[in-house]
């Protein structure tokens with residue numbers, strides 16, 4: 158049963174590695190996914206580092222892409238490959254995601270991948286965002302976000318896609334879906350993920366106003382599950398993982414599927430249309446102007 162579930166998740170979410178091996182079986186040129194990332198990066202510096210502890214079956218994924226772990230196309234590609242590798246590794250049962258950077262978990266989608274780019278690039282970028290969410294929200298592993306800094310927009314989506322969220326108890330750190338503040342609109346599956354996490358009414362207010370919550374506020378509305386002092390975020394995530402892994406995998410996985418499958422299937426059934434919507438929205442002149450103004454505001458705030 159657990160195997161069936163693992164496969165249904167794997168193929169349902171059109172995993173990168175499985176797609177690539179399928180191409181090979183059909184006799185096309187079979188390029189290694191790692192080579193693809195390497196080519197695109199043009200550098201050997203990994204944006205993500207994974208430490209798998211073979212004795213516990215728990216992997217820690219370190220996001221290490223300065224200055225703010227923004228989710229660029231390269232980052233997302235590396236993320237999807239790392240996640241798929243762990244998913245297929247039977248010795249890995251749990252995943253903790255955290256950041257090596259001070260003050261920031263992830264600044265969300267890389268605005269530079271949406272600003273001044275061709276429709277083709279925007280389409281490729283959006284498919285990578287979808288893939289990140291599909292893989293993480295549908296993961297068979299226990300997934301814990303160890304949120305040791307701010308986590309706006311796409312960073313909040315990544316956190317919500319995990320099973321459990323532990324955040325540093327620091328009112329200077331914020332989390333939320335602030336898209337409307339940028340003049341853009343969170344798509345239905347961002348909204349659905351938030352509704353599944355904090356409920357309909359809280360999501361409605363949060364999305365319309367583009368609210369970013371401080372960590373105590375986030376705990377209050379249930380956007381995160383636990384606050385701990387910053388230096389204890391990772392150790393608490395590790396202790397929490399032990400509790401989650403005490404539950405038999407098959408029972409937990411089937412339950413997780415029951416809770417999340419409908420939301421995942423909605424995007425799987427509408428991926429093309431969702432990509433098309435994103436591309437035609439983000440390439441509009443008025444939206445590009447909003448993004449430019451937001452980038453300028455970020456720079457001014459820094460100066």
Ligand SMILES: CCCC/C=C\CC(=O)SCCNC(=O)CCNC(=O)[C@H](O)C(C)(C)COP(=O)(O)OP(=O)(O)OC[C@H]1O[C@@H](n2cnc3c(N)ncnc32)[C@H](O)[C@@H]1OP(=O)(O)O
Pocket residue numbers: 224225227260261263264265266267268269307309310311312335336339341342343344435438439452455456459
């Ligand atoms: C239809 C569309 C749907 C789209 C759905 C989701 C959209 C998103 O995810 S959009 C991204 C939204 N993200 C944000 O609004 C966060 C913006 N960033 C911040 O608030 C701060 O940078 C942050 C609190 C994360 C960290 O603060 P600091 O530590 O003080 O860093 P700086 O603000 O000085 O930033 C350093 C450097 O990084 C650039 N930056 C920040 N965020 C992004 C980003 N998301 N994409 C690209 N670049 C980003 C920032 O401009 C600074 O650049 P330089 O001035 O060149 O150093």
